[in-house]
Structures are given as C-alpha cells and as structure tokens.
Amino acid sequence: MDFLHEVIQLYIERKDWFLELTGAHITLSLTAVLLAGVLGLLLGIWIAECPKVSGPVLTVANICYTIPSISLLGMLIPLLGIGNPTAVVALTLYGIMPMVRNTYAGITGVSSDIVSAAEAMGSTRLQIMLKIKLPLAMGVIIAGVRNMVVMTISVAAIASFIGAGGLGVAIYRGITIYDTAMTFSGSLLIALLAILCDGLLGLVEKKIKKGMHLI
Incomplete structure (x- = not known):
C-alpha cells in the first residue's frame, strides 16, 4: 500500500511532466505506426501479387524482427x-x-474462384485488388x-536510451536514480496505453469480421 501511495503521489506531483511524456510517446508511436502501416501494406500487396519475391522479402522482414530492439x-x-x-x-x-505478413496472408487467402469470377466479368487487376x-x-x-500498434507502443519505451522522448524517459530516469516508483509509473502508463489501443482495435476487428459474415 505504501508503494501504491507513492506512485499515486508521484502522478499528482508531476502530472504535467507525465502528460508531456505521454504526448511524446503517442506522437513517436503514431509516427512509426503510420509509416510501418503504409510501407507494410504496400510490401504485402506487392509480394502477394509477385510470388517470386515473397520469400526474400519475408526473410528480410523476419531477420529485422528477430534483432533485439536495443541492438537495432x-x-x-x-x-x-x-x-x-x-x-x-x-x-x-x-x-x-x-x-507485411498479415497483408500477404490475407490477400493470398482470398479464394481463387472469387478472383476468377471477377476476371471473367472483365475486372482489371487494380479493381480486383481494391x-x-x-x-x-x-x-x-x-x-x-x-x-x-501494441508492439510499437511497448518497444518505444526503450527509445529513451538513445535520447528519444516518451514515457521511457520516466523508466530510464527511475532506473538511474534507483526510484522504483518512477520506473513503475512510466511502465504502468505504457501498459495502459497499449491495452487501450489493443481494445479499440479489437472492437474494429470484430466489427469488420461481423460485416464480412453478413456479405
């Protein structure tokens, strides 16, 4: 209880600082999410339409994914x-x-019969894709x-070790000055942010899947 009280007190006393760090964390994560979303979607579409390059592209993507974040x-x-x-x-x-992986899996998972029917009706490749x-x-x-999104929000915490902003600053500062309450406070906000985003996207995913069942 004493530790929890210390954390709450820290949030109250340094409210503006934590709000600033949260805003910086969201900006950092959102920028990366938008870039990765667009590039990943385009790459996924490309390798789905050009099977010969799917192997090398997925291999490179897997290699990048397995490199520890601090090493990268x-x-x-x-x-x-x-x-x-x-x-x-x-x-x-x-x-x-x-x-890349999910876009590729989703597109290649579309029934070939549906695609063939669209082609027979004169649809172009672009029309079939869109x-x-x-x-x-x-x-x-x-x-x-x-x-x-969840992974980006979580990994963004480590960015403070190379001078970037975000809630990782609170974690890093807490570690350097041996302040467990500050370390926990930063970690808790990152976890809550990730859970909130995951929940919202989960609702979107369910709505999309429900709509697909009605088609």
Whole structure:
C-alpha cells in the first residue's frame, strides 16, 4: 500500500511532466505506426501479387524482427545519430513485419474462384485488388495492425536510451536514480496505453469480421 501511495503521489506531483511524456510517446508511436502501416501494406500487396519475391522479402522482414530492439537502436546510431528520428526508423522496421505478413496472408487467402469470377466479368487487376482482395483480407490485415500498434507502443519505451522522448524517459530516469516508483509509473502508463489501443482495435476487428459474415 505504501508503494501504491507513492506512485499515486508521484502522478499528482508531476502530472504535467507525465502528460508531456505521454504526448511524446503517442506522437513517436503514431509516427512509426503510420509509416510501418503504409510501407507494410504496400510490401504485402506487392509480394502477394509477385510470388517470386515473397520469400526474400519475408526473410528480410523476419531477420529485422528477430534483432533485439536495443541492438537495432545501437546499429542505427552511427547512421542516424541519437534522438527521435532514429527511434522512428527502428520502430518502423519492427512494425513492418506484422503488416507485411498479415497483408500477404490475407490477400493470398482470398479464394481463387472469387478472383476468377471477377476476371471473367472483365475486372482489371487494380479493381480486383481494391474491390475484392483487400476488403476480404481486411480482417487479417487489421489483426496485423493490432499486433503492430501494441508492439510499437511497448518497444518505444526503450527509445529513451538513445535520447528519444516518451514515457521511457520516466523508466530510464527511475532506473538511474534507483526510484522504483518512477520506473513503475512510466511502465504502468505504457501498459495502459497499449491495452487501450489493443481494445479499440479489437472492437474494429470484430466489427469488420461481423460485416464480412453478413456479405
């Protein structure tokens, strides 16, 4: 109870600081999510339409995904320096993998009979992609977005170790001055942010899947 009281007191006394860190964390994560979402979607569509390149692209994406986040940040520092730009690049590289994989799986999972019927009716490849494949694959793609968003919010905490902003600053400062309450406060806000985003995207995913069942 004493520790919980200490955490609550810290939130009250440093309310403005935590609000500023939360805003910076959301901005950092949102930037990476948008970049990874667009790039991952386009890459997923490309490899789904060009099967010959799917293997190499997925292999490279898997390799990037398995590199520890702190190691990836360290490798990018000599190229990009320290601060938010390096953190955004690292988070984008991590976020691309779920998007590529789920976009590819969703599009290739569309029934070939449906595609053949559309082709027989004179639909172009672009029309088939925009009006058939992507809508039918949207449930799987949203699942990838959900995974990417939660992961990005969580990994963004480590960005403070290279001078980037966000709630990781509270965690890093708490560790350096041996303040467990501050470390816990930053970690708790990141967890709550990730849970909130996951819940909202979960509702979107359910709505999309429900709509698909009605088609």
